[in-house]
Amino acid sequence: MKIFNHISELQTALNTHRQDGQNIGFVPTMGNLHDGHLSLVNIAKAHADIVVVSIFVNPTQFGVGEDFDSYPRTLDADVAKLDTAGVDYVFAPSVDEMYPSYPPSVQVLSGEITKILCGKSRPTHFDGVGLVVSKLFNIVRPDVAVFGKKDYQQLAIIRQLNDELNFGIDIIGGEIVRADDGLALSSRNGYLTASERAIAPNLQRLLVQMADELKQFGTDGISALVQKYTDLINQTGFVVDYLAVYNDKLHTPKANDKHLVLLVAAYLGKARLLDNLEIKWQ
Ligand code: PAF
Numbered sequence: 001m002k003i004f005n006h007i008s009e010l011q012t013a014l015n016t017h018r019q020d021g022q023n024i025g026f027v028p029t030m031g032n033l034h035d036g037h038l039s040l041v042n043i044a045k046a047h048a049d050i051v052v053v054s055i056f057v058n059p060t061q062f063g064v065g066e067d068f069d070s071y072p073r074t075l076d077a078d079v080a081k082l083d084t085a086g087v088d089y090v091f092a093p094s095v096d097e098m099y100p101s102y103p104p105s106v107q108v109l110s111g112e113i114t115k116i117l118c119g120k121s122r123p124t125h126f127d128g129v130g131l132v133v134s135k136l137f138n139i140v141r142p143d144v145a146v147f148g149k150k151d152y153q154q155l156a157i158i159r160q161l162n163d164e165l166n167f168g169i170d171i172i173g174g175e176i177v178r179a180d181d182g183l184a185l186s187s188r189n190g191y192l193t194a195s196e197r198a199i200a201p202n203l204q205r206l207l208v209q210m211a212d213e214l215k216q217f218g219t220d221g222i223s224a225l226v227q228k229y230t231d232l233i234n235q236t237g238f239v240v241d242y243l244a245v246y247n248d249k250l251h252t253p254k255a256n257d258k259h260l261v262l263l264v265a266a267y268l269g270k271a272r273l274l275d276n277l278e279i280k281w282q
């Protein structure tokens with residue numbers, strides 16, 4: 001495995017593979033890797049000859065007062081995990097390499113889908129994600145890119161970006177990887193104290209319960225259900241940021257939708273945890 005800090009070096013290496021007819025799989029990350037990321041690497045390996053993982057804590061997707069400075073940077077441990085996982089190239093650029101002039105003057109504008117859910121409490125977040133992912137797509141020029149479904153809204157936005165900007169990349173969503181007690185793995189779980197960590201699995205437990213009720217009673221009572229489960233999640237010690245039901249394109253569900261998603265973001269102490277659950281009808 002090789003590690004590159006510079007765009008041109010990575011591109012030279014990848015061009016050789018392209019000339020040899022090999023296809024390229026890409027997993028963008030911000031490091032602090034856990035088994036969820038490694039599952040994305042495995043998906044990329046199954047779909048591509050050469051796998052590139054980027055590690056870049058992207059400043060443009062953090063709002064003022066958010067955890068950009070304190071975001072865990074664990075490059076050595078990350079590189080060791082990726083080496084074991086059989087990754088070919090790690091791309092770990094500096095902020096200067098990615099953004100020679102800061103703040104960047106180009107914005108990848110995103111529509112309504114960036115204003116709902118996480119976009120309400122993090123209004124500039126998805127503009128930053130859209131920009132860095134577009135830059136990384138142009139740098140790596142992958143055939144396949146893999147993103148985790150835990151960040152369901154991010155995945156939906158990237159699918160739109162890929163379509164509307166004609167990147168032509170095969171975007172694959174990797175299933176959420178959970179701890180044994182059900183908590184979705186996340187780099188930010190490290191912010192939880194021991195007592196918060198014990199409370200944290202209630203988020204998924206209540207989502208599962210809510211999905212069961214939804215399946216039983218149908219979509220008519222969604223707003224009452226959202227209110228009920230917002231209260232229940234708050235009662236376990238979280239502060240709910242949002243709990244919502246959308247279809248898989250993140251549009252308001254209609255009666256004939258066959259694929260719904262329950263999405264939640266909730267604070268538990270310092271950590272803001274995300275989770276979601278898909279419901280598919282035949
Ligand atoms: O999901 C993440 O870790 C980040 O938002 C991403 C896609 C790597 C962009 O910085």
